[in-house]
Amino acid sequence: MQDLRERFEKAGQGHVFKYFDALDKGEQEALLNQLKMVDLDELERLNKTLVFAKNTDAGIDFSKLTPAPYIPLPPEKDADAQWAKAKEVGEEAIRSGKLAAFVVAGGQGTRLGFNAPKGLYKVTPVKQKSLFQVFAEKILSASRKYGVRIPWIVMTSHINNAATVEFFEENAYFGLDKGDVIFFKQGLMPAVDLGGKIILEGKGKIAMTPDGHGGCLRGMVRSGALAELKRRGIECVSYFQVDNPLVNIIDPYFVGFHILGKSDMSSKMIPKAYALEKVGHFCMLDGKLTVVEYSDLPAQYQEQVDENGKLKFIAGSVAIHILDVGFIERLGSSTKPEDRLPFHRANKKIPFIDDSGVLQKPEKPNGIKFEMFVFDALPMAANPVIIEGFRGDEFSPVKNAEGLDSPATCKAHQKAQWARWLAAAGVNIDTDKDGVPGIDIEISPLFASNQADFVASWNALGQKPEIRNGLYIA
Ligand code: UTP
DSSP: OHHHHHHHHHTTOGGGGTTGGGSOHHHHHHHHHHHHTOOHHHHHHHIIIIISOSOOSOOOOGGGOEEOOOBOOOSSGGGSHHHHHHHHHHHHHHHTTOEEEEEEOOOOOTTTTOSSOGGGOBOOTTTOOBHHHHHHHHHHHHHHHHTSOOOEEEEEOTTTHHHHHHHHHHTGGGGSOGGGEEEEEOOEEEOEETTSOBOEEETTEEOEEEOOGGGHHHHHHHHTHHHHHHHTTOOEEEEEETTOTTOOSSOHHHHHHHHHTTOSEEEEEEEOSSTTOSSEEEEEETTEEEEEOTTTSOHHHHTOBOTTSOBSSOEEEEEEEEEEHHHHHHHHHOOOGGGSOOEEEEEEOOOEEOTTSOEEOOSSOOEEEEEEOGGGGGGGSSSOEEEEOOGGGTOOOOOSSSSTTSHHHHHHHHHHHHHHHHHHTTOOOOBOTTSOBSSOEEEOTTTOSSHHHHHHHHHHOSSOOOOOTTEEEO
């Protein structure tokens, strides 16, 4: 204990012991356990580079930035030799049990303002299925289609792990085999105030926050989840975020392009909906694939057009990747600085104990949280592949309570997708100009999770259901 105290004092963080002597034994032990997890050298580095540095911009020479190349979506995937080949290779890999699904669900979801893990949020228009249920059914459906067990890794955090596991238990894992769902908690980082001091959120507790979605790489290794995947013969994982129910989790084309490209990490891109859309941009910088966040890319670049009037930096990153197990292992277990993902700074409102020992809930950001981003692994990946996806079949995140990227827009996009699938099967529903039907409809992933499968399953139905408000096709 003395040794720990001295180390914190030497690092200028001795204040974390301010109330120590007044704590009971259990509280003292809990605090010491928290403090043992803090890497003081790392914290000092982060304070220097992210808290005190005068210049905390991304340090990018924008004049050197060029758009990243990607494989464009053809009008008909199966009629295109390259895409058809990728599908064949991807299906073979899936069928032979080489793919696992991986959702990162450790975030705090503060923008949505939902008082539970985000995966519990009810997102579908008719059955009010939760995000986790939608994903589980997509995985189950692929598992049945390909006749293979598909493990699903769920990254949680210390804040939401218990509630997440309980939800899966209560819902009998949504039909999945419990042994195929593997939870692990991501790492934590101490949060600091604007002067770089670790924040006390209680007299015997320091503020620790999840280390960002990029923390999944070292989290996979440290938790043993990666070893379990290797034991099962898994070679790559399909990475997605918890807020996007449209995601095509088991996509043979994507898997095939990843394998054919001998890629460490592949990504899906969606053409930006408009110049200033808040997504990352796939760019090349010094010969490396890099995602430049919208907040780091000056508007003049976001808005640049080519001679045909098309956006130059059009490739939006929507946080859909395939990662090789070997690549995760290399980055997640390496101690070499060049293999480590960088940290970024996020200013947040963090409750704290003031000088008189009273808990304060700040109205404006008072502290800094350190996070890693998974896309920062791309510059370190060999042969990264990017393929284009169709937004309507891939991406509609629930981020905000209202407005853009909200439950309302996401419901509309789900309905529009299903109306398109029905139209492809010859059933036309009245829609608005954006293709959104006025009535509520829903198609279960267990019936079909892509248009081609929907048309086949629909055609195979003896009696077709009546098209009406509240239609649920399962
Ligand atoms: P967001 O960037 O939307 O962050 O995460 P968030 O914490 O969920 O939400 P806000 O910003 O507080 O509203 C994108 C994805 O990354 C996961 C989230 O769960 C989501 O799937 N994530 C984020 C983690 O798993 N861990 C983290 O530390 C941060």
